[in-house]
Amino acid sequence: MPVFPPVEPVGFDPSIPNEARVYDYWLGGKDNFAADRDAAEAALLIAPELPLMCREGRKFLRRTIRFLAAAGIRRFIDIGCGLPTQGNVHEIVQECAPDARVVYVDKDPVVVNHGQALVEDNERVVVIRGDVRDPDSILTHPRLRELVDLDEPVAVLLVAVLAAINDDDLTKAVTTRLREAIAPGSYMVISHAISDLRPEATDKLALLFADEWATKDDGRLRLPTEAEILPLFGDLEMVEPGLVRVPEWRPEPDELRPPKDTVWAVGGVGRKR
Numbered sequence: 669m670p671v672f673p674p675v676e677p678v679g680f681d682p683s684i685p686n687e688a689r690v691y692d693y694w695l696g697g698k699d700n701f702a703a704d705r706d707a708a709e710a711a712l713l714i715a716p717e718l719p720l721m722c723r724e725g726r727k728f729l730r731r732t733i734r735f736l737a738a739a740g741i742r743r744f745i746d747i748g749c750g751l752p753t754q755g756n757v758h759e760i761v762q763e764c765a766p767d768a769r770v771v772y773v774d775k776d777p778v779v780v781n782h783g784q785a786l787v788e789d790n791e792r793v794v795v796i797r798g799d800v801r802d803p804d805s806i807l808t809h810p811r812l813r814e815l816v817d818l819d820e821p822v823a824v825l826l827v828a829v830l831a832a833i834n835d836d837d838l839t840k841a842v843t844t845r846l847r848e849a850i851a852p853g854s855y856m857v858i859s860h861a862i863s864d865l866r867p868e869a870t871d872k873l874a875l876l877f878a879d880e881w882a883t884k885d886d887g888r889l890r891l892p893t894e895a896e897i898l899p900l901f902g903d904l905e906m907v908e909p910g911l912v913r914v915p916e917w918r919p920e921p922d923e924l925r926p927p928k929d930t931v932w933a934v935g936g937v938g939r940k941r
């Protein structure tokens with residue numbers, strides 16, 4: 669049984685760039701400060717495709733949610749949900765399944781406060797503070813338990829969040845624990861940036877964001893290769909088309925697709941038998 673690290677308290681200092689707010693800036697949001705915008709712009713000098721990648725990541729998320737809703741899933745746990753943006757999970761799923769319930773989880777208190785304010789009137793949605801590195805504290809959270817019965821099928825979303833773990837063994841332990849905890853018929857969605865396509869750019873970005881994102885002793889963020897992502901699904905049955913670059917996961921027929929190899933992130937959906 670792995671021992672998960674204790675969740676560290678996270679303060680709120682607008683002078684330090686913060687992952688959720690940098691991501692919000694790339695998505696064209698307004699919930700960011702000067703330090704976030706500076707960091708985001710510095711990253712764009714290395715990889716100008718980052719906003720495109722974020723948008724493609726959100727489109728991937730939207731398509732997976734619609735797929736899961738059509739497959740009958742009515743309980744969603746979105747870990748590392750990010751700041752509210754256009755097309756939040758509960759909005760997408762409740763369009764086709766108004767009775768669906770969504771638990772948003774993020775380690776960032778600003779994300780939690782913003783999110784909670786947005787869904788205050790929606791009794792089927794809750795936003796809780798939690799750290800993906802400690803899945804048990806998420807799964808046993810009383811507010812999650814109010815909305816989600818883990819004996820019933822759920823969808824666990826790990827969309828663009830696992831890089832924050834930055835420890836291969838812990839990432840495996842976390843995904844294994846989550847797979848064990850969900851009922852048969854549940855799904856897990858994973859998307860992850862990979863290093864294979866633009867190793868130089870990802871190395872430089874890793875240095876830029878080391879302080880904010882890295883948890884390893886050497887203080888460096890390490891992005892995995894594409895081949896390292898599939899094993900995180902363990903024995904889940906991969907939904908067609910399997911693990912692919914995110915724009916290639918069941919694109920809508922009329923959807924504009926980015927030029928090949930501009931998006932260095934892969935995603936997939938696995939189902940527990």
Ligand SMILES: C[S@@+](CC[C@H](N)C(=O)[O-])C[C@H]1O[C@@H](n2cnc3c(N)ncnc32)[C@H](O)[C@@H]1O
Pocket residue numbers: 687688691725726729747748749750751773774775776779798799800801827828829832833
């Ligand atoms: C790149 S954003 C992705 C947001 C959203 N999932 C999406 O795809 O649009 C990553 C989010 O994960 C959150 N995060 C980072 N480390 C985390 C951790 N250890 N536990 C939970 N959330 C974390 C950040 O605060 C941020 O909101």
